[in-house]
Amino acid sequence: MDEQQKRIEDLYELVDGIETAMFVTQRGDGQLVSRPMATQKRNPIADLWFVTDVESNKIDELDEHPRINLSYFSTKTYEWVSVSGTATVSTDRATIRELYQPDWKMWFGELDEVRDGGPDDPRLTLVLVTAESVLYMKQEKSKPVVLFELLKGKVTGERPEIGDVKSVTL
Template sequence: MSTHQDDIQHIVEFVNRTRVGMLTTQEPTGKFVSRPMTVVDVAPGEDLHFFTGRDTSSVQDVRAHDAVNVAFVGDGEWVSVSGTAEVVEDRRVVEGLWTDALRPFYPDGPATPGLVVLRVHTETAELWRSPGTVSTALRWAKARVTGERIDAGESKVVDL
């Protein structure tokens, strides 16, 4: 049985391995919108950080409604992180989080005009694990034959 710290460490490793999450924000009209964003390395107890432009819809949405969700998908695992976001325009923060892996998106580096950081203050994460494609297929087949409900794996909510 895993401990709370084990769960947090697993989520952090999963996010760092997956790298791209679907950031969901709420437009000023109330409509929800998701877009892929690349997360900067995260450590236990840290916020999630994403680079973007000051004039993007994600920044406009966060300024209107700060509640966000970021969903990460990997091989047989899913993590959904909920929290609040803020727009960080402090050049020291931008430079401190900068990595050259972002240069294809921002050729001028941390000096790119309008470059900001979306900081997500994480509150909870929900983690789902599937036993694997073959195992899930076998469980599905068994459930179809027996009429029983499929056991598709485990799910848990982790306070961050």
């Protein structure tokens, strides 16, 4: 496995372990907006993908400004990922049915016979993110070593050495 492929594998391992991203979009007035969103299971149709309500503000923001940033951080391991890319909105019912997960229902709830949080609910919309560049830090030290480095940094005032930042350009 070459270095680029190893970094891509590290990225997906981190994202799978952290699960929730802060999904950053840009409003029409230029302001950035962040909101937590659960990364869905990986699928060949996009680098990363999410499900949302077609009527949410983020859909309007993505229509105007499709460039996004995703940030992930684990408080357990101090690992983090930052993904810059382009989002594409899809309401393709066949794809939604194919990718549907039962836990989506809790986020949409049942409003009526049609809007029931199931795979045919017209509110369900996919946001497919194509990553263009990624920065991340994957912890390669044991937890006791990381804790020692953090404690040492607090005592000495020196920056703790807890991991190396790596990048992937896709």
